[in-house]
Amino acid sequence: AQKVTQAQTEISVVEKEDVTLDCVYETRDTTYYLFWYKQPPSGELVFLIRRNSFDEQNEISGRYSWNFQKSTSSFNFTITASQVVDSAVYFCALSESTGGGNKLTFGTGTQLKVEL
Amino acid sequence: DTGVSQDPRHKITKRGQNVTFRCDPISEHNRLYWYRQTLGQGPEFLTYFQNEAQLEKSRLLSDRFSAERPKGSFSTLEIQRTEQGDSAMYLCASSLWQGFKGYEQYFGPGTRLTVT
Numbered sequence: 001a002q003k004v005t006q007a008q009t010e011i012s013v014v015e016k017e018d019v020t021l022d023c024v025y026e027t028r029d030t031t032y033y034l035f036w037y038k039q040p041p042s043g044e045l046v047f048l049i050r051r052n053s054f055d056e057q058n059e060i061s062g063r064y065s066w067n068f069q070k071s072t073s074s075f076n077f078t079i080t081a082s083q084v085v086d087s088a089v090y091f092c093a094l095s096e097s098t099g100g101g102n103k104l105t106f107g108t109g110t111q112l113k114v115e116l
Numbered sequence: 117d118t119g120v121s122q123d124p125r126h127k128i129t130k131r132g133q134n135v136t137f138r139c140d141p142i143s144e145h146n147r148l149y150w151y152r153q154t155l156g157q158g159p160e161f162l163t164y165f166q167n168e169a170q171l172e173k174s175r176l177l178s179d180r181f182s183a184e185r186p187k188g189s190f191s192t193l194e195i196q197r198t199e200q201g202d203s204a205m206y207l208c209a210s211s212l213w214q215g216f217k218g219y220e221q222y223f224g225p226g227t228r229l230t231v232t
Contacts (some may be wrong), residue, residue, distance in 0.1 A: 004158075035220065043205065045159070045223035091158050101172050102211070103149065104221060106158030 002027045004094050006107035013082050013114055021077045021110045023092030029053075031097040034068065034075045035104065040088040051075060082114045118142070120224035122208050128230045129198055136194045137227045141210030148191050149221060150183055151207040152176065159207050165191060166213060198231045205229075 003026040013019045025034065036048040049059065051068050059066050063083075067076045079086055089111050093104040121140045129135050141148045147166050151159035162181070163173045167188035177183075180198075185191040195202055205228050209221040 037223075042225075043228075044225045045207065045209075047220050047222060050220045093158070101147065101149075101164045101166070102213070102221075103161040103164060103172070104151075104159070104209075105161070108156070108158050 002029075002032075002094050002096055002105045004092050004105055004107035006092055006110050008110045009108070010111040010113070013112070015084060015114055015116050016081050018078060018080050019082050019112065019114075021079075021090050021092075021112065023075045023077065023107060025073050025075065025092070025094045027094060027096055029096040033095045033097070033102070035093040035095070036066070036075075036077050037091045037093060037106075038088045039091060039109070045091070048077075079112075082112075084114050084116060087112060087114045120208055120210050120222055122206075122224040122227050124227055125225060126228050126230075128232065131200060131231055132197055134194065134196045135198060135229065136192055137206055137208075137229075139191045139193070139208030139210075139224060141190070141208070142222060145210035145212050145222075146188065147211045147213045147221075148185055149209040149211070150191070150193050151209065153205040153207055153226070154203075162193075195229075198229075200231045203229055203231045 005024045032053045034051040038046045063080045065078045089109040091106050091109045093106045095102045123138045149164040150162040153159040165185040180196045183193045205226045207226045209223045211221040212219045
């Protein structure tokens with residue numbers, strides 16, 4: 001069975017600090033997909049990134065970057081120069097390619113608070 | 117291009133009543149998913165459709181829950197004889213599935229159900 005662990009329940013930083021959100025996953029599939037979603041106080045889940053298991057290149061998008069390491073089953077998310085608008089709950093999720101309709105298994109989320 | 121919409125956004129009902137939620141996916145998306153999110157947790161998969169066919173249901177979906185997607189467009193989720201434990205945010209997501217390749221899921225704003 002697939003599982004996603006986000007050990008950090010809550011992180012508080014001061015604006016402009018860098019912050020890394022950890023995600024560790026478990027799966028028996030050799031092909032799978034990893035995702036990060038942001039859930040601001042309004043409640044709507046916002047898609048941030050999708051990563052295929054066969055592509056271990058790290059990715060940067062503006063202030064966001066993702067570090068995918070198959071060897072440690074981790075898919076960490078770093079926000080550089082954090083801003084107050086980054087305050088939200090961030091979810092890491094996993095879907096397997098074999099059956100299951102690509103349903104998502106989510107972690108419990110990390111609440112990020114960015115203060116002035 | 118409009119996103120996923122859900123109606124109603126909030127629903128308060130008394131224990132034992134039936135409730136029905138509606139989800140309108142992104143128009144070209146052929147897959148539609150329902151998730152449930154309780155406070156402090158990540159969303160949990162309930163069921164999904166490919167076009168009008170319901171292909172998988174989670175064990176979380178008791179006999180009191182039923183979902184439909186007539187004509188492969190909008191979907192409804194009905195809960196009969198509601199219980200206080202049904203209080204949660206019900207999230208709908210849609211995605212495109214083409215040629216054995218799936219893409220990211222986009223979520224609606226959710227319907228928050230409170231059972232009193």
